[in-house]
Amino acid sequence: MGFLDGRVAIVTGAGRGLGRVEALELARHGAAVVVNDLGTTLAGTGHDASPAEDVVAEITAMGGRAVAHFGDVADWEQSADLVRTAVDEFGALDIVVNNAGFIRDSMLQKMEESEFDDVVRVHLKGHFCTIRHTLSHWRERWKAGGGEPLGGRLISTSSEAALIGAMGSGNYSAAKAGITALTISAAREVLRFGCTANVLVPRARTRMIMSGPSATRFEQPEHGFDTFAPEHVAPLVAWLASPLAERVSGQVLQVWGGEVTVYERPRRAFEATHEGDWTLEVLDDLLGPFFADQEPVVDGFGL
């Protein structure tokens, strides 16, 4: 018996990198998987069917069930078709792992409008489209089932860039912060369907990370534990997708190597009150000492 026997999953961007190992892990635990991948370059250009087809072949070779889907997750019709494919091929949709995306890094002072629009589109609108179409499927199923909990799972992919910023990828940081807010909102909406929504913050050696300034930190060691192997991320996705995590929703979790972290929701770090109108002097008297003690965020990855 697998933890995900009888469940049907979509993993977007599953032809390579993290999505590939996540699709394989869900299949290993018994899920039937729709392997979505448009097959783009790192910068999001072009199309290639082979990454998704290769992962489907890997899953079927190990005795699992999978179909390929080559749609663009941020296209309204193609993402609706993605959800329909899961339902038509396997009878329903239970688990959606939103992972697809690409980067177009540039310092904000030089960033082109298209670099901002395209990156926000693929990550944030890509998450919105699949979540939106999945929720309408879940609503219909929930009503047809007389309000029985569905046990559905939404797993979104954010980044440390959304939590602490990143030099040269303000477009990506903004999209990933939007994904976090979207998913926490989704967690509230899916509660009545008996479903959960959580945010994954991965760290792994993929083509995306190896194209960036921190690539040397992610290289495979010649001996010993391979901290940044993408395979260390996938079990957390399967755990969140499984009934074991039915009480976990609206959370932000990070995993890499041998470390797993649950982030606290934003909470008040400092509070002060004042009677009467605010002036800059009053604000400075109250806030100045607090900020004088704070460390500014300087090191993106904190490694």
Ligand SMILES: NC(=O)c1ccc[n+]([C@@H]2O[C@H](COP(=O)([O-])OP(=O)(O)OC[C@H]3O[C@@H](n4cnc5c(N)ncnc54)[C@H](O)[C@@H]3O)[C@@H](O)[C@H]2O)c1
């Ligand atoms: N690797 C890391 O350390 C890291 C850290 C934080 C967040 N992430 C996030 O993890 C996710 C996976 O990244 P990765 O590192 O595996 O990158 P990757 O480039 O190896 O894989 C991304 C996949 O998404 C596909 N894709 C791109 N645009 C698509 C679209 N419109 N529709 C469908 N598929 C599309 C690509 O073809 C590619 O196969 C991304 O959302 C990324 O931002 C990765």
